[in-house]
Every structure is written in structure tokens, then in C-alpha cells.
Amino acid sequence: MTAEQIIFLIVAGVTLASALLVVTTRNLVHAALWLVATLFGVAIIYTILNAGFIAVVQVVVYIGAIAILFIFAVMLTRRELRDNTPQLNKNWWSGALVAVLTFVGLAFLLQGWSGFSKTAAAIPSGFDAVAELGNQLVSPEAYVLPFEVASVLLLAAMVGAVYVAFTRK
Amino acid sequence: MNEWLYVGLFFIVGLIIPVGAIGVGWLLGPKKPNPIKQSTYECGIEPVGEGWVQFKAQYYIFALVFLVFDVEAVFLFPWAVKLNQLGLFAVVEGIIFILILVAGLVYTWRKGMLEWA
Amino acid sequence: MNFWNDPLKVAADWLTGIFVGWGMNDVFAQVLVAFLGVLMLITILMVVDIFLVWIERKVVARFQDRIGPNRLGPFGLIQPFADIIKLMIKEDTTPDGADKVVYNLAPMLSMMSVLILWAVVPLAPVMLGVDLNAGALFIIAAGSIGTLSIIMAGWSSNNKFSVIGAFRQVAVMVSFEIPMLATLLIPTIFAGSMGMNAIIQSQDIWFVLLSPLAALIFLIAAIAELGRAPFDLAEGESELVSGYNIEYSGMKFGMFYAGELLHAFTFGGFWAIFFFGGYRFFGLEKVSPFLAIAIILFKALVGYWVIMWVKYTVMRIRIDQMLAFNWKFLTPVAFVLVMVTALMNALLRDASSWLFITGMLLSNVIVAWISLEFVRSASKKERERVEGVKQVVEAHH
Numbered sequence: 001m002t003a004e005q006i007i008f009l010i011v012a013g014v015t016l017a018s019a020l021l022v023v024t025t026r027n028l029v030h031a032a033l034w035l036v037a038t039l040f041g042v043a044i045i046y047t048i049l050n051a052g053f054i055a056v057v058q059v060v061v062y063i064g065a066i067a068i069l070f071i072f073a074v075m076l077t078r079r080e081l082r083d084n085t086p087q088l089n090k091n092w093w094s095g096a097l098v099a100v101l102t103f104v105g106l107a108f109l110l111q112g113w114s115g116f117s118k119t120a121a122a123i124p125s126g127f128d129a130v131a132e133l134g135n136q137l138v139s140p141e142a143y144v145l146p147f148e149v150a151s152v153l154l155l156a157a158m159v160g161a162v163y164v165a166f167t168r169k
Numbered sequence: 170m171n172e173w174l175y176v177g178l179f180f181i182v183g184l185i186i187p188v189g190a191i192g193v194g195w196l197l198g199p200k201k202p203n204p205i206k207q208s209t210y211e212c213g214i215e216p217v218g219e220g221w222v223q224f225k226a227q228y229y230i231f232a233l234v235f236l237v238f239d240v241e242a243v244f245l246f247p248w249a250v251k252l253n254q255l256g257l258f259a260v261v262e263g264i265i266f267i268l269i270l271v272a273g274l275v276y277t278w279r280k281g282m283l284e285w286a
Numbered sequence: 287m288n289f290w291n292d293p294l295k296v297a298a299d300w301l302t303g304i305f306v307g308w309g310m311n312d313v314f315a316q317v318l319v320a321f322l323g324v325l326m327l328i329t330i331l332m333v334v335d336i337f338l339v340w341i342e343r344k345v346v347a348r349f350q351d352r353i354g355p356n357r358l359g360p361f362g363l364i365q366p367f368a369d370i371i372k373l374m375i376k377e378d379t380t381p382d383g384a385d386k387v388v389y390n391l392a393p394m395l396s397m398m399s400v401l402i403l404w405a406v407v408p409l410a411p412v413m414l415g416v417d418l419n420a421g422a423l424f425i426i427a428a429g430s431i432g433t434l435s436i437i438m439a440g441w442s443s444n445n446k447f448s449v450i451g452a453f454r455q456v457a458v459m460v461s462f463e464i465p466m467l468a469t470l471l472i473p474t475i476f477a478g479s480m481g482m483n484a485i486i487q488s489q490d491i492w493f494v495l496l497s498p499l500a501a502l503i504f505l506i507a508a509i510a511e512l513g514r515a516p517f518d519l520a521e522g523e524s525e526l527v528s529g530y531n532i533e534y535s536g537m538k539f540g541m542f543y544a545g546e547l548l549h550a551f552t553f554g555g556f557w558a559i560f561f562f563g564g565y566r567f568f569g570l571e572k573v574s575p576f577l578a579i580a581i582i583l584f585k586a587l588v589g590y591w592v593i594m595w596v597k598y599t600v601m602r603i604r605i606d607q608m609l610a611f612n613w614k615f616l617t618p619v620a621f622v623l624v625m626v627t628a629l630m631n632a633l634l635r636d637a638s639s640w641l642f643i644t645g646m647l648l649s650n651v652i653v654a655w656i657s658l659e660f661v662r663s664a665s666k667k668e669r670e671r672v673e674g675v676k677q678v679v680e681a682h683h
Contacts, residue, residue: 064430
């Protein structure tokens with residue numbers, strides 16, 4: 001095993017364990033903090049994949065904005081920060097079944113994939129991923145429409161949030 | 170070698186130093202807890218109720234507006250990096266992108282959601 | 287390559303040679319040397335941090351027409367060490383009902399969020415730190431961890447003052463992140479890269495001359511991000527005693543305090559990197575890396591001094607005024623500036639450098655002037671409204 005694989009296994013294990021703790025811990029603020037740990041683990045995995053820009057964006061957007069929003073929401077809405085309702089309802093087995101089937105299906109689909117045994121082609125030196133991303137985002141042959149639609153989507157999200165808050169007032 | 174390894178080293182050392190400093194402080198300091206010393210500080214008056222207060226929902230609105238603009242700015246960084254090699258067309262695309270979101274800010278403003286009241 | 291021209295590489299090669307000589311794996315030896323290098327840098331930073339305490343106390347004293355610490359050692363230079371010893375031998379209290387793990391983790395994360403910023407600071411042409419291609423955004427990412435540590439400290443202390451302080455501080459920090467992101471776009475546009483070194487290398491003309499308004503907005507956003515006056519309502523002494531860190535004592539409080547000072551110094555450095563040419567100063571940086579380090583540290587100290595100057599001159603403002611100032615003034619102005627800069631950059635790209643500078647400067651002045659006119663008319667309306675309310679109240683009497 002290479003050092004990179006060992007680091008990946010440790011990070012992946014910690015990420016999954018924190019993800020499990022998000023749904024099992026009873027204290028809601030703790031759950032939000034475990035979520036932060038999970039998101040940070042994902043960011044580390046991005047850096048292992050040499051996707052530094054995406055990793056930084058993961059931290060800026062998910063930890064810096066979404067996790068903070070979650071903590072605000074938890075602290076604004078609930079006087080009682082501990083959740084004492086039962087953690088499983090009677091349909092838990094069907095959820096577990098779907099999860100297992102999904103995992104089996106994905107494993108089945110991926111077992112024939114050649115990517116596992118191949119090593120990825122080396123990134124050419126002097127390749128700037130961020131500049132290439134910028135190029136793709138605005139070039140008419142690539143993703144210019146999704147780029148502008150993303151802006152409209154963000155606008156819709158903002159208007160929707162304001163509308164909901166406005167009618168509650 | 171992956172450059173992020175060095176950033177990782179900064180994270181590790183950046184944790185070791187404060188852990189060490191707090192550890193030394195913990196070793197050197199006296200440890201004589203008593204109920205009055207441990208009680209929550211409320212300017213010398215006995216604490217009333219729980220350490221939890223009701224907040225204005227306004228904090229949440231500001232966090233939401235912030236989230237939208239945060240994502241917007243992140244989208245704009247690759248655009249800004251490549252801007253010198255791109256034509257006027259790309260600049261106009263970016264400006265449209267920003268204007269759509271500024272319209273959202275104007276809407277929020279007009280609806281009075283930016284007032285702290 | 288001798289020691290004088292590239293000290294880090296010489297030292298690293300020498301150490302790696304010794305470690306490999308001991309029969310160590312080549313890669314492992316390199317990582318170990320890098321670890322020792324990072325440890326050295328951060329230790330030096332902590333020593334600098336101790337002297338920042340002295341600088342801060344001396345400067346605030348001069349601003350308030352006092353002398354400041356002058357008893358221990360020459361000019362009171364030993365005073366900060368006495369402060370550290372006092373913090374170390376204080377009792378480490380934990381309040382009732384505190385969430386112990388989160389409570390202890392928060393000061394460590396707070397300090398870490400400041401220390402990791404130095405990973406991307408280029409100290410000299412041969413000492414770049416880690417030259418990430420997402421360098422500018424890395425600052426914001428580290429700031430997010432700092433924001434998180436504040437909310438953790440406030441929540442886990444189980445104290446009303448600390449929760450209110452943390453909420454206010456976080457609301458301010460996240461709000462002012464938006465103009466900061468927008469103004470970071472402007473050096474990125476000029477340099478065509480987010481990497482710190484690329485930004486410094488393309489500053490044949492300091493970016494502050496191309497976009498003084500962006501430099502100003504960045505400074506304001508940085509002061510808010512630091513939670514310093516006039517944006518220090520989180521620790522409004524008269525209402526919240528000390529804000530999110532009220533229940534902390536001893537070295538844990540020390541971590542928040544030292545972190546704040548080092549953070550201010552670091553942002554002075556970033557201000558210098560983005561707008562004042564970083565380690566460059568009329569070719570002097572090419573003479574020796576030691577000179578380059580001296581240049582960037584001097585510029586960072588100047589930035590830090592400006593931040594202190596603002597802190598000890600301007601009064602604290604209310605949270606509603608602060609958020610209104612950000613969302614109704616700073617954010618729109620910052621985004622308008624980004625749009626104008628992008629447009630001017632595309633139009634004047636092929637023009638001579640004098641035309642480029644003049645055009646950029648002129649567009650900045652025009653944006654600043656128009657936004658100030660807007661503020662003037664808005665404040666006139668507000669004054670009339672307040673006057674109207676006063677007259678109605680007087681009529682009732």
C-alpha cells in the first residue's frame with residue numbers, strides 16, 4: 001500500500017464515522033458539528049484527488065456557509081436542543097433494504113469498470129485547473145448556459161427564502 | 170508530491186501548538202474548583218434560567234442572503250482568473266451573472282428584509 | 287545556490303542528506319524536513335505574536351496619550367513574557383453545564399485558523415510557502431474555520447452573554463465575507479491568477495494604484511472579519527462583558543487573544559500582498575531573500591498599524607447599522623466595482639500602461655463618487671425623517 005492509500009483509508013473511515021454520528025447523535029448542535037467533520041473529510045478527499053480548488057470551495061461554501069446556517073437554524077427554532085423522540089420508526093427495515101440494494105447495485109455496476117486497475121494519466125505540468133474551469137464556464141461551446149442558469153437558480157432561492165420569511169412575519 | 174500535503178502539515182502543527190500551550194497551562198495552573206467559581210458568569214448576580222436565549226429570526230435571513238452571495242462569488246473566481254484571455258463576450262456574461270443576483274439583493278431590500286427590526 | 291541566496295533550500299537539502307544518511311526513506315525524509323520547517327515557521331510566528339502584545343499595548347497607550355508598559359526591561363519589552371507567565375499559571379475553569387469537548391476544542395481551532403493562513407504567505411521569491419492556485423479563496427476557507435470556532439465557543443460555554451456575542455460576531459463575519467470575496471476578485475482579474483505569488487509577480491504597478499477603492503473595501507471587510515473596533519460589538523463591554531470568550535480563563539483565553547492579534551497582523555500582510563506588492567520593493571527583493579522577508583514584514587506591520595489606528599480612533603457601531611452598512615452599501619459598491627473593473631480591463635487591455643492606470647483610477651473615483659452621492663441623499667432623507675418624528679413628538683407635548 002502506498003502512503004496515499006493509507007491516508008485515503010484513514011480519511012474515508014473518519015468521514016464515514018462522522019456521517020454516521022450525524023444521524024445517531026441526539027444533541028442537534030453536536031450533529032451539526034459532526035456534519036462539519038464529514039464535510040471537511042470530503043474536502044480532504046478532494047485534495048488527495050488533486051482538486052484543490054474544489055476542496056477550498058467545499059470548505060468555503062459547506063463549512064463557512066451551510067453549516068453555519070444549520071447551526072443558526074437549530075439554535076433559532078428549538079428551545080430543547082436534545083431530541084428525545086425515538087430514532088427509528090417501524091419502516092426502518094425498508095430503508096435499510098433500499099440502502100443495501102443500492103450498494104449491491106453500485107458494486108455490481110462498477111465491478112467491470114476498468115478504472116480500478118488503471119492509474120490515472122498524469123496531469124501535464126503547467127496545467128491550471130482553475131483557469132480551465134473558467135474557460136469552460138464562459139465558452140459558448142461548453143457550460144455558459146448552466147453558468148447563467150445557476151445565477152437564476154440562486155436568485156430563485158433568495159426570493160423564495162425572503163418570501164417564506166415575509167409571510168411568516 | 171501533492172502540494173496539499175504541506176498544507177496538511179500546517180493544519181497538524183497549527184493544532185499541536187495550541188494543544189501544547191493549553192496543556193502547559195493546565196499542568197502549571199492550580200485546580201481548586203468550587204460551585205461558586207464554576208457557576209455561569211452573569212456579572213456577579215446568580216444566573217437566571219438556562220444559558221439559552223431566543224434569537225431574532227433576522228440572523229437566519231442574513232445567513233441565507235450570505236449563502237447565496239457566497240456561492241455566487243465562488244462561481245466568479247474561475248471567471249476572473251481566465252478573464253485576461255477572454256473576449257468582451259465573457260465579460261458581459263459575468264456582468265449578467267452578477268446583475269441577476271444584485272436584482273435579488275434589491276428585491277430583498279425592497280421587501281424590507283434587510284431591516285433590523 | 288549558496289545559503290545567502292536560498293537559505294531554505296540549502297538547509298532542507300542539508301537536513302535531508304543527514305536523514306537519508308541515517309537510512310531513512312527518501313520521501314519520508316522530505317516530509318520530515320517539511321514538518322520541521324513548518325514547525326520552525328509557526329514557532330517564530332508565536333514569538334512574533336508575543337511581541338505583538340507589546341506593540342499593541344504600546345501603540346494604544348500612545349493613541350490614548352499614555353506611556354504604556356515601561357517597567358519590565360527596556361521600553362517594557364519583557365512585559366509580554368510576564369503576561370504569558372500569568373496566563374499559564376492561572377486556574378483553568380470550566381463553567382457549569384458547559385459542553386466540555388466543544389468548549390476545549392474552540393480555542394484550539396481559533397488559533398489554528400490563524401496559523402494555517404501562513405501556509406499561503408509568500409515571504410520571499412524563494413520562500414513561497416505553498417503556492418496554491420486557489421490561494422485567495424484559501425484565506426476565506428481558513429476564515430470559515432475561525433467563524434466555526436467562535437460559534438462553538440459561544441454555544442458550549444452555556445452563558446447568555448457568550449451566545450449573544452457569538453451570534454453577533456458570526457453574523458458580522460459572514461456578512462463582511464461577501465465584500466471581501468468581491469474585492470479579492472479584483473486582484474485576481476488583474477493578475478489572471480488566484481495564487482499569491484502570481485499576484486505579487488504581476489504587481490509591477492501596485493494594485494492599490496489601479497483600484498484604491500478595492501483596497502479600502504478589503505481593509506474594512508478585514509477589520510470586520512477580525513472583530514475589531516468599530517466592528518467589535520460582539521464584545522461590547524457595557525452590555526456583553528466580553529462576548530463569546532467570557533467563560534474562558536488562563537491559556538484558553540490566551541489562545542483567543544493571541545489569535546486575534548496574529549490574525550490582525552496576518553491580514554495586514556494580506557493587504558500588502560494583494561494591493562501593495564507583497565515582498566517587492568523596487569527590485570530590492572532580488573538582492574537577498576532576507577531583505578524580501580524584511581520588506582513583507584514591514585508592510586504587514588504598516589497594515590497592522592492602520593488596523594490599530596482605526597480601532598483606537600473610531601467608535602463602536604450598533605449591529606443594525608453595521609449590517610445595513612454592509613448589505614446596503616459595501617456589498618453593492620463592491621459588486622459594481624467588480625463589474626466596472628472587468629469591463630475596463632477588457633476595454634483597456636491593449637492600451638498603454640499609462641492609459642490603463644488612468645482609466646482604472648478614474649473609474650474607481652467615479653464609482654466612489656456616485657456611491658457617496660447615494661449615501662448623501664439617503665442620509666438626507668433619514669435626517670428629514672428623524673426631524674419629522676421629533677416635530678410630531680414636540681407637537682404632542
